Amino acid sequence: EADIYQTPRYLVIGTGKKITLECSQTMGHDKMYWYQQDPGMELHLIHYSYGVNSTEKGDLSSESTVSRIRTEHFPLTLESARPSHTSQYLCASSEYRQAPGSPLHFGNGTRLTVT
């Protein structure tokens, strides 16, 4: 069963629109992440958070922004969508004080297409 939820699952939107991808987890995890993945490519970390009011940019430059006002909620916003933003966006979470090598828990992703 999914303990981390992403909505919408699929989104087709026109260029220039503002969009917010939702991510919520019910596990009480402090750490949350956004990854971007294109077919046949690795997952790239675009944002992460260690807890409420903590947000950091990841290794891949992204024009998106995130917020972390509540532990369980980590939305990602694109102010002005472009075709280059077409991708799959994956949200994940983990415990802050986790054992080394503990896995991330992923949501089912949002597949975004910008026309």
Next chain:
Amino acid sequence: DQQVKQNSPSLSVQEGRISILNCDYTNSMFDYFLWYKKYPAEGPTFLISISSIKDKNEDGRFTVFLNKSAKHLSLHIVPSQPGDSAVYFCAAPNRDDKIIFGKGTRLHILP
């Protein structure tokens, strides 16, 4: 520069036979390695991990082997089943605790 490399984009294996997925890494500081499995339109799910102090970890049909001197690890699935058809990602946390993923290998289990 890719720190975790999966050089085979795809692999086809007969049902019942052994599937071997390979992964190479460049960062000798990696302490743990993880394998994730991903079905289309779903998020990755954790499969199995191995600590750098071990050379083998087994969980049911899945075994991961680690060769530190060669900076190489492999995931063995035996016997392969139709439900094993998926994309498999090799991953490792760096010292900042960020997970570095490979590009994945798509495994096709043939009937």
